[in-house]
Amino acid sequence: NAGVTQTPKFQVLKTGQSMTLQCAQDMNHEYMSWYRQDPGMGLRLIHYSVGAGITDQGEVPNGYNVSRSTTEDFPLRLLSAAPSQTSVYFCASSWDGELFFGEGSRLTVL
Amino acid sequence: EDKVVQSPLSLVVHEGDTVTLNCSYEVTNFRSLLWYKQGKKAPTFLFMLTSSGIEKKSGRLSSILDKKELFSILNITATQTGDSAIYLCAVDRTTGNQFYFGTGTSLTVIP
Numbered sequence: 001n002a003g004v005t006q007t008p009k010f011q012v013l014k015t016g017q018s019m020t021l022q023c024a025q026d027m028n029h030e031y032m033s034w035y036r037q038d039p040g041m042g043l044r045l046i047h048y049s050v051g052a053g054i055t056d057q058g059e060v061p062n063g064y065n066v067s068r069s070t071t072e073d074f075p076l077r078l079l080s081a082a083p084s085q086t087s088v089y090f091c092a093s094s095w096d097g098e099l100f101f102g103e104g105s106r107l108t109v110l
Numbered sequence: 111e112d113k114v115v116q117s118p119l120s121l122v123v124h125e126g127d128t129v130t131l132n133c134s135y136e137v138t139n140f141r142s143l144l145w146y147k148q149g150k151k152a153p154t155f156l157f158m159l160t161s162s163g164i165e166k167k168s169g170r171l172s173s174i175l176d177k178k179e180l181f182s183i184l185n186i187t188a189t190q191t192g193d194s195a196i197y198l199c200a201v202d203r204t205t206g207n208q209f210y211f212g213t214g215t216s217l218t219v220i221p
Contacts, residue, residue: 031208033208033209035211040119040213041213042116042198042211042212042213042214043153043198043200043211044211045209045210045211048208090152090153094208094209097141097142097144097158097160097202098144098155098158099144099146099153099155099200099209100155101152101153101154102152103151103152104151104152
């Protein structure tokens with residue numbers, strides 16, 4: 001059982017480049033979410049989805065887009081990367097009140 | 111404004127010590143409070159608390175919730191170096207954005 005799978009694990013971008021962080025879960029969870037984690041800031045919610053076709057903004061949505069075309073996949077898109085988006089990103093799904101996290105993606109924007 | 115506040119922000123103890131981590135919250139539509147441990151990778155689940163006064167226990171870790179005073183504590187007895195991690199508290203809400211995290215407590219256990 002793979003759980004929540006994130007790719008890539010590491011990525012270096014130049015300012016202005018675009019990229020997509022992939023997230024897939026095989027547990028048939030309706031709720032999925034993206035967090036970023038910065039030193040001293042805890043986990044901050046970027047976007048979340050309560051089911052296919054439904055997405056909503058979290059605390060820090062600016063600069064990020066998401067879509068949810070299937071229950072399994074919830075990609076996070078950076079359209080024009082900025083150094084302020086250097087962070088560790090976690091995708092998570094939820095069932096019965098518990099969050100299940102992916103391994104994280106470390107993104108550096110130069 | 112909804113908030114989850116953890117204290118202390120960081121803590122350094124010696125092996126064998128007992129530590130208490132705190133989490134207070136002001137969140138609408140509260141459903142449950144969760145504790146996670148984060149080592150070098152993703153957070154891993156420790157406890158889910160929904161009822162006041164009922165202690166959850168797992169080995170040397172235990173946690174309790176006070177829904178009247180809006181806080182939870184996480185206790186770790188006989189600490190070991192493997193307990194060194196960031197401990198995250200999160201509140202699950204019944205509507206909208208479900209999970210709201212605190213900033214975490216960084217625990218370092220010295221041999």
